[in-house]
Amino acid sequence: MARDDTPLGSFLRSRREKVDAASAGIVDHTRRRVRGLRREELALLAGISPSYYTRLEQGRDRNPSREILEALARTLGLDDTERAYLWSLAAPSLTPAQPDMATSRTVRSGVEYLLHRWRDLPAFVVSPRRDVLAGTDLAARVNPAWNAGRNLIEFTFLDPRARQVYPDWKDITLQAVAGLRATAAARRPEVDALVADMRAQSGTFRALWDSHDVYDRVMGQKRIAVDGAGVLRLDFETFALAGSEGHVLYVYFGAPTSPDERKLDELARSMQSPDSPR
Incomplete structure (x- = not known):
């Protein structure tokens, strides 16, 4: 499966892999071969389309809405610093202008x-x-x-x-x-x-x-x-x-x-x- 190393996709993937599936309410009687949540499981819990979330994590959609970001942050259990970091990756145009390096x-x-x-x-x-x-x-x-x-x-x-x-x-x-x-x-x-x-x-x-x-x-x-x-x-x-x-x-x-x-x-x-x- 294609993987895109965009900062947003990498961050979402790293947080998804840290979520305990059972604690998140996922009932799975099979032997899990992945760490944390699968993409489709995270999408289901966040109330978004699995295909859309896959495009987002793979870097094929880089303009998620405020509602989607909030849903993902809530589902992933992000704290305030992680939430701010997620926003800075997803909406870089909203970050302040950079000062002169000198x-x-x-x-x-x-x-x-x-x-x-x-x-x-x-x-x-x-x-x-x-x-x-x-x-x-x-x-x-x-x-x-x-x-x-x-x-x-x-x-x-x-x-x-x-x-x-x-x-x-x-x-x-x-x-x-x-x-x-x-x-x-x-x-x-x-x-x-x-x-x-x-x-x-x-x-x-x-x-x-x-x-x-x-x-x-x-x-x-x-x-x-x-x-x-x-x-x-x-x-x-x-x-x-x-x-x-x-x-x-x-x-x-x-x-x-x-x-x-x-x-x-x-x-x-x-x-x-x-x-x-x-």
């Missing part, structure tokens, strides 16, 4: 000033393709990946230090790729070259990218092995900076009164010389 790599002077003032927090700004554009001195001290000029994806998959820096490296890789995919559809010109390069250089990245998992973590916690300080368990929050550049500010911190907060404070104090100009 502009997207420039951090506003006011943001740079704030980062300079935040001496006791690991904080940094990334572009849609996960380039670190600016950060606090403490960010670079805590994690070499959080240094201006680095790329978070390249560090995670290609830098041998990543497995030492991230005790939970496997989880980090899953989150990194799923988050990048959440960004990719809306800002493809900025992300495509990175994805192609990473697919060529890292089999792990390629396998995760081809799994089509997509979600965006706006907050969470990571364990970071910090040279001279041991493993710190740091929470983080993200803040989308206003503007067309798509910049995101990451801020890491230890839980209040925790040993991690104390160690982070000690690191910050050790970097501050009373004689250094501020």
Whole structure:
């Protein structure tokens, strides 16, 4: 059977294969030879024509209606991030115009000033393709990946230090790729070259990218092995900076009164010389 590797078709197929048929209400007394739902089963559950769904997944129809997209999202159990990703693939003409690439790599002077003032927090700004554009001195001290000029994806998959820096490296890789995919559809010109390069250089990245998992973590916690300080368990929050550049500010911190907060404070104090100009 013909297969079309359009982004929309690949995403729909990957989500269909993850749905448990029995949980979806499919009664099948035969030995199933496919993962998840068959095309005709998904079409039936979504209330659309099996032949139309086949054309959609194979890339022979690329203009589904709002009603069809909503029916598919509901049947596949997509969360908000996956639903937004589905829409960005199915209706790319509705995505915002892309900013100039050079502009997207420039951090506003006011943001740079704030980062300079935040001496006791690991904080940094990334572009849609996960380039670190600016950060606090403490960010670079805590994690070499959080240094201006680095790329978070390249560090995670290609830098041998990543497995030492991230005790939970496997989880980090899953989150990194799923988050990048959440960004990719809306800002493809900025992300495509990175994805192609990473697919060529890292089999792990390629396998995760081809799994089509997509979600965006706006907050969470990571364990970071910090040279001279041991493993710190740091929470983080993200803040989308206003503007067309798509910049995101990451801020890491230890839980209040925790040993991690104390160690982070000690690191910050050790970097501050009373004689250094501020």
